[in-house]
Amino acid sequence: xxxxxxxxxxxxxxxxxxxxxxxxxxxxxxxxxxxxxxxxxxxxxxxxxxxxxxxxxxxxxxxxxxxxxxxxxxxxxxxxxxxxxxxxxxxxxxxxxxxxxxxxxxxxxxxxxxxxxxxxxxxxxxxxxxxxxxxxxxxxxxxxxxxxxxxxxxxxxxxxxxxxxxxxxxxxxxxxxxxxxxxxxxxxxxxxxxxxxxxxxxxxxxxxxxxxxxxxxxxxxxxxxxxxxxxxxxxxxxxxxxxxxxxxxxxxxxxxxxxxxxxxxxxxxxxxxxxxxxxxxxxxxxxxxxxxxxxxxxxxxxxxxxxxxxxxxxxxxxxxxxxxxxxxxxxxxx
Amino acid sequence: xxxxxxxxxxxxxxxxxxxxxxxxxxxxxxxxxxxxxxxxxxxxxxxxxxxxxxxxxxxxxxxxxxxxxxxxxxxxxxxxxxxxxxxxxxxxxxxxxxxxxxxxxxxxxxxxxxxxxxxxxxxxxxxxxxxxxxxxxxxxxxxxxxxxxxxxxxxxxxxxxxxxxxxxxxxxxxxxxxxxxxxxxxxxxxxxxxxxxxxxxxxxxxxxxxxxxxxxxxxxxxxxxxxxxxxxxxxxxxxxxxxxxxxxxxxxxxxxxxxxxxxxxxxxxxxxxxxxxxxxxxxxxxxxxxxxxxxxxxxxxxxxxxxxxxxxxxxxxxxxxxxxxxxxxxxxxx
DNA sequence: TTGTACGCGTTATCAG
DNA sequence: CTGATAACGCGTACAA
Numbered sequence: 001x002x003x004x005x006x007x008x009x010x011x012x013x014x015x016x017x018x019x020x021x022x023x024x025x026x027x028x029x030x031x032x033x034x035x036x037x038x039x040x041x042x043x044x045x046x047x048x049x050x051x052x053x054x055x056x057x058x059x060x061x062x063x064x065x066x067x068x069x070x071x072x073x074x075x076x077x078x079x080x081x082x083x084x085x086x087x088x089x090x091x092x093x094x095x096x097x098x099x100x101x102x103x104x105x106x107x108x109x110x111x112x113x114x115x116x117x118x119x120x121x122x123x124x125x126x127x128x129x130x131x132x133x134x135x136x137x138x139x140x141x142x143x144x145x146x147x148x149x150x151x152x153x154x155x156x157x158x159x160x161x162x163x164x165x166x167x168x169x170x171x172x173x174x175x176x177x178x179x180x181x182x183x184x185x186x187x188x189x190x191x192x193x194x195x196x197x198x199x200x201x202x203x204x205x206x207x208x209x210x211x212x213x214x215x216x217x218x219x220x221x222x223x224x225x226x227x228x229x230x231x232x233x234x235x236x237x238x239x240x241x242x243x244x245x246x247x248x249x250x251x252x253x254x255x256x257x258x259x260x261x262x263x264x265x266x267x268x269x270x271x272x273x274x275x276x277x278x279x280x281x282x283x284x285x286x287x288x289x290x291x292x293x294x295x296x297x298x299x300x301x302x303x304x305x306x307x308x309x310x311x312x313x314x315x316x317x318x319x320x321x322x323x324x325x326x327x328x329x330x331x332x333x334x
Numbered sequence: 335x336x337x338x339x340x341x342x343x344x345x346x347x348x349x350x351x352x353x354x355x356x357x358x359x360x361x362x363x364x365x366x367x368x369x370x371x372x373x374x375x376x377x378x379x380x381x382x383x384x385x386x387x388x389x390x391x392x393x394x395x396x397x398x399x400x401x402x403x404x405x406x407x408x409x410x411x412x413x414x415x416x417x418x419x420x421x422x423x424x425x426x427x428x429x430x431x432x433x434x435x436x437x438x439x440x441x442x443x444x445x446x447x448x449x450x451x452x453x454x455x456x457x458x459x460x461x462x463x464x465x466x467x468x469x470x471x472x473x474x475x476x477x478x479x480x481x482x483x484x485x486x487x488x489x490x491x492x493x494x495x496x497x498x499x500x501x502x503x504x505x506x507x508x509x510x511x512x513x514x515x516x517x518x519x520x521x522x523x524x525x526x527x528x529x530x531x532x533x534x535x536x537x538x539x540x541x542x543x544x545x546x547x548x549x550x551x552x553x554x555x556x557x558x559x560x561x562x563x564x565x566x567x568x569x570x571x572x573x574x575x576x577x578x579x580x581x582x583x584x585x586x587x588x589x590x591x592x593x594x595x596x597x598x599x600x601x602x603x604x605x606x607x608x609x610x611x612x613x614x615x616x617x618x619x620x621x622x623x624x625x626x627x628x629x630x631x632x633x634x635x636x637x638x639x640x641x642x643x644x645x646x647x648x649x650x651x652x653x654x655x656x657x658x659x660x661x662x663x664x665x666x667x668x
Numbered sequence: 669t670t671g672t673a674c675g676c677g678t679t680a681t682c683a684g
Numbered sequence: 685c686t687g688a689t690a691a692c693g694c695g696t697a698c699a700a
Contacts (some may be wrong), residue, residue, distance in 0.1 A: 024696065033669060053452045055693035059676045063388065067430075073407075073417040082416075085408040086434045093609060097399075098432045100420045114429060133692060203564050224616060245676050256616065279613065282558060282590065295473045341677060352687045357679065367685060389677035393692045 006047045015043050026051070035304040057119065058128070062313075066305065069099045069125035075278050077292050081149065084298040085124060092306055094121070105131035112139070122305045126150055140320070143307035147301050151194075159308065161301040165274075168290035168327040169199025169244065172272040175288075175329060176242040177207050181270065183213040185240035187230055187254070189223075193246045196274070200244060201305035206256055213238055215251060219250070223299065228251030230286045248273035248280045248289055255285060255334065266311070271334045286332035296325050340381045361386070373590050394433065398637065401449035403433045403459035407529065410611050411626050412460060413482065418632040419458060426640055428455070432630035437525070439465035445472070453497060454638045457561075460484055463525070467491045474654070477613030479642035481635050484526075493642065495635040495657040499608075502624035502661035503533025503578065506606040509622075509663060510576040511541050515604065519549040521564055521588065523557075527580045530608070534578060549574055555582065575603055582607035582614045582623055589668065605668045619665035630659050 008026070017036065025032045025040040032040075042216050047169050064239045066089055086096050097120060099111035106123075109132050115123055122145035127136070135178050137157035139146055147162040148181075175178040186200050201211050217234055219226035227250035235258075245251035251273035254266050263269060265285045265324045273280060273289045280287040311318055342360070346353045351370065359374040360364045360383075366374075389566075391397040400423055420430050422494050431454060433445035443466050449457055456479035461470070464477050473480055473492030482494040510518050520534050535545050551568055553560035559583035569572045569592075578587035585607035589599050597603060599619045607614060607623045616623040646654055 009693080019694080020696090021670055024670090024686095027695095031669065050447070050451050052392075052607075052693055054388055054397065055676090056695075057388050057676095058386075058392055058693080059677090059695050063674075073420075074410075079413050081409050082432070083434055086407075086432060087436075090433075095452070096432055098416070098430055100417055100421060103423075113384070117384050118429070131657050133675085147682080149438075222612075224612070234646075253616075276559070278556075282587075343677080353678085354680090354688080356685055357677095358686090361679095365685065368685085390679070391692095391694090392677080392694095406698075535678045539675050 002188045011043050063119050064094050066094050067097045067120040067123040071103050082293040108132050111333040122309050144159045147305045157320045162323045163292050163327050164201035165195040169196040170203045172244050173203035178233045181242040183240050185234040185243040187217045187250050188246040196246050223247045223249030224253035229258045248275050248277045278329050285334050287334045288332045289330050291328045291330050299328045347376050351525040397453050398428050399454045401426050401431050401454040403445045405435050405437050414628040418468035422636040442466050443604040456643050479638045493655045497661050498527040498658045503530040504537045506578050506661045507537035517574050519568040519577040521551045521584050530580050556585035557581045557583030562591045565591050566649040579607045582609050582611045600668050609666050619668050621668045622666045623664050625662045625664050
């Protein structure tokens with residue numbers, strides 16, 4: 001695009017060879033003699049030749065671009081996810097087109113369309129809701145490589161790699177129960193926390209504890225503030241002695257409130273969060289947390305996606321694959 | 335790329351019109367009759383036609399893609415920067431190719447090359463070091479639209495939008511001095527904090543305070559841990575009564591150490607950080623901080639970049655532009 | 669070892 | 685209003 005943009009044509013004219021020879025020489029084809037190859041390479045270097053990947057993509061039907069669709073970036077899990085994927089893809093010779101949906105089903109659908117029209121070789125996405133599952137299923141059925149980064153509870157319409165959130169919640173609640181807790185609260189977001197709640201309720205059930213809707217609090221907005229504001233009702237209303245929070249931020253906010261009220265953690269009330277963010281280990285009372293293993297998820301997901309792309313190139317069929325990664329409970333003092 | 339990938343050719347055959355007519359009809363050209371336009375649109379919808387943007391880009395010499403180069407993503411400022419830019423670009427009809435350099439000059443240079451070869455319409459970057467300035471200058475001189483997101487202190491080789499870090503540090507130190515502090519420490523990272531140090535030293539100088547190298551601590555690695563570990567030496571060695579930290583994380587870590595030691599903030603030692611991250615307002619002693627106004631920076635930068643792209647399309651010349659945004663000092667209790 | 673001819677899917681130019 | 689025809693820059697057969 002730069003004004004001095006030079007193409008293979010120019011270096012062909014300059015060296016006296018045909019465009020074809022230039023093309024072959026530049027990619028080091030053995031069919032070109034060492035001598036002319038060097039001559040051409042040297043000329044290309046002097047003219048500062050930069051290949052036009054768009055043209056190459058058109059003829060090769062391959063862009064070496066992967067689309068990434070995330071609901072947001074400010075969530076530390078997704079921040080790390082994006083960064084890890086970028087690194088892994090780069091190592092494999094791919095680049096990344098990033099799309100943020102802001103939790104909007106319309107933007108999610110739009111992102112899928114845009115990426116397809118841009119001929120990306122594959123898509124990784126952190127899906128929002130079921131809203132676009134039919135679309136995703138259709139793409140998968142047409143053998144478009146698409147890997148979801150979540151999808152435990154539901155019938156994934158495509159390949160998926162995910163942390164088993166339900167198992168994580170189950171582990172956390174079981175840990176509370178082992179410590180003697182019977183009245184266990186749960187603070188969760190309005191969306192996307194169904195799996196965690198399933199783990200919460202089934203752990204209660206398996207231990208013969210009745211589910212009390214009054215011990216579940218659904219919050220909105222910033223986790224820290226909402227945790228700070230919502231824990232009071234659980235503490236007073238049901239006298240919960242332990243609270244599972246669907247995010248560490250929520251737990252940290254709640255613990256802040258407790259400290260200000262002179263309520264001791266974990267003696268008076270215990271907490272477990274999700275995701276094991278950095279701040280959790282540094283909290284006044286280091287927070288026990290269900291770890292989200294970003295590196296494992298992104299690694300598996302990238303491997304799976306690249307495998308799908310390769311399979312497609314070789315027209316190999318393969319069944320839908322779902323990879324669940326079991327979270328660890330990082331036990332600290334809360 | 336999907337197996338059923340259908341092109342304008344198919345819908346031309348299906349409807350009996352020429353490829354050309356199809357192309358024009360699909361983009362709603364007034365030169366096509368309403369009737370045939372509807373017929374063609376309907377057919378396209380039925381066949382689920384999706385335009386091939388790669389082919390379009392090749393002929394139009396425009397990809398509607400912007401390259402973003404960042405040193406990392408885990409820094410909350412950059413996380414928000416990436417997210418904001420994505421939103422702004424999307425609104426303007428562009429998509430974003432994201433590259434992370436991991437603070438490596440080689441990766442930064444590589445990223446520039448890749449983006450150019452991918453024919454992006456422009457680049458926004460958070461530059462690492464001067465290592466690639468000559469390359470950037472060359473690109474800018476060839477009228478390649480490229481906007482830097484930092485670049486106060488040095489002679490930017492290209493258009494730039496940035497927070498005036500030096501002014502921020504100056505404000506912070508002046509604030510300390512107004513409060514009666516004379517022994518003011520500075521904890522900074524090994525790289526990219528020269529501007530802040532310049533502001534620090536010039537504020538000292540302007541107030542007749544001698545610069546004491548012993549009061550400057552250069553740290554490495556995670557800010558929180560490093561702040562926690564490094565503040566002791568400043569407190570003991572020089573009995574600093576106030577410390578400017580080049581990041582909020584550092585200040586938060588340092589304040590944590592103080593609390594554990596029974597040192598009162600701000601009575602025994604005061605702190606100011608940089609960037610005003612969310613956690614700062616929630617700290618036990620809410621942290622005074624030099625705010626980084628991400629939204630302003632990204633907005634100005636995007637506007638400037640898109641203007642440059644337009645100018646280039648219309649072959650208009652324009653002088654290099656540098657936009658500095660003055661940071662606010664968010665005064666809290668620390 | 670090298671050159672010719674054609675195609676990738678779309679838009680742009682010019683006739684009709 | 686519509687249709688040929690030629691680009692865009694590169695890669696791949698096939699021929700020489």
